[in-house]
Amino acid sequence: MVENRSQLNSSYDEQGYFVIRNYFNPSELSVLRNVILKFHQLWKDDNQDFYQEDAFNSSLITGSKYLEPDDRVKLFNFISCQKLMAVVDSVIPTKPAFMNTQLFFNPFNQQQNSFWHRDCQYDHEVDGQKKAIEETQVLHLRVPLFDELGMELIPGTHKRWDSDEELAVRQEEKGRHSNENLAGGKEINLAAGDLLVFSADMIHRGLYGLDRLSLDILIFDPAGNFADYVDDDCLPDNAMLDKISDPRLFVNTLELKSLALS
Numbered sequence: 001m002v003e004n005r006s007q008l009n010s011s012y013d014e015q016g017y018f019v020i021r022n023y024f025n026p027s028e029l030s031v032l033r034n035v036i037l038k039f040h041q042l043w044k045d046d047n048q049d050f051y052q053e054d055a056f057n058s059s060l061i062t063g064s065k066y067l068e069p070d071d072r073v074k075l076f077n078f079i080s081c082q083k084l085m086a087v088v089d090s091v092i093p094t095k096p097a098f099m100n101t102q103l104f105f106n107p108f109n110q111q112q113n114s115f116w117h118r119d120c121q122y123d124h125e126v127d128g129q130k131k132a133i134e135e136t137q138v139l140h141l142r143v144p145l146f147d148e149l150g151m152e153l154i155p156g157t158h159k160r161w162d163s164d165e166e167l168a169v170r171q172e173e174k175g176r177h178s179n180e181n182l183a184g185g186k187e188i189n190l191a192a193g194d195l196l197v198f199s200a201d202m203i204h205r206g207l208y209g210l211d212r213l214s215l216d217i218l219i220f221d222p223a224g225n226f227a228d229y230v231d232d233d234c235l236p237d238n239a240m241l242d243k244i245s246d247p248r249l250f251v252n253t254l255e256l257k258s259l260a261l262s
């Protein structure tokens with residue numbers, strides 16, 4: 001287990017990810033599970049067609065659509081708890097900012113395959129992707145609520161461009177498909193209580209199976225301008241901020257959003 005701040009930082013720097021096993025205790029997990037299972041049921045009821053045909057995740061978990069203020073505060077307090085802030089601060093030491101949350105589950109439609117990608121490929125063509133890899137930093141903090149197969153990552157790709165094969169597969173070019181196996185993929189199986197931290201811009205894919213239900217928290221380095229990506233409704237209001245023990249992550253985002261408007 002890697003725990004020390006500089007070790008975490010150098011693992012992340014070299015590999016693009018690290019895992020801390022057994023990081024959350026049963027009572028921390030049970031508070032989180034309670035809130036997330038409520039969200040997930042309401043979300044599924046409200047999105048039945050999408051859930052049954054295409055979905056493998058939901059997002060905006062901290063928003064007001066499905067959760068009551070008390071549960072949102074519990075979730076905000078989990079996201080910014082000491083254990084997670086220690087990890088976030090080790091990778092983004094200056095003003096880390098909250099971006100969003102996602103919840104990954106097994107697709108109901110068993111024909112769906114998991115797919116290799118870098119997150120930045122959905123916003124940029126190849127030149128923009130290269131720039132994003134060099135200049136910006138977005139972190140995924142994955143918190144599995146149950147044991148799951150986890151993720152497959154290609155270590156080091158947070159800092160290097162694709163091989164010809166990686167590019168063809170993840171962009172589905174030259175007759176290749178994004179679910180093909182890639183050399184260098186490392187499977188990271190996860191158990192409830194583990195924490196996986198990885199770079200959004202490394203080449204990765206989810207592994208479907210077991211009881212997969214994973215909360216994914218996205219955090220960004222303010223050097224990259226992502227404030228516009230943040231949905232206002234997913235941030236705490238003033239009354240909620242008063243109930244969050246360490247609200248830095250959210251305050252940083254609110255400040256960046258107000259700077260962007262001025």
Ligand SMILES: O=C(O)CCC(=O)C(=O)O
Pocket residue numbers: 056104114119140200204205206207216
């Ligand atoms: O778990 C998955 O299906 C994919 C996860 C992923 O791509 C992500 O967290 O960015």
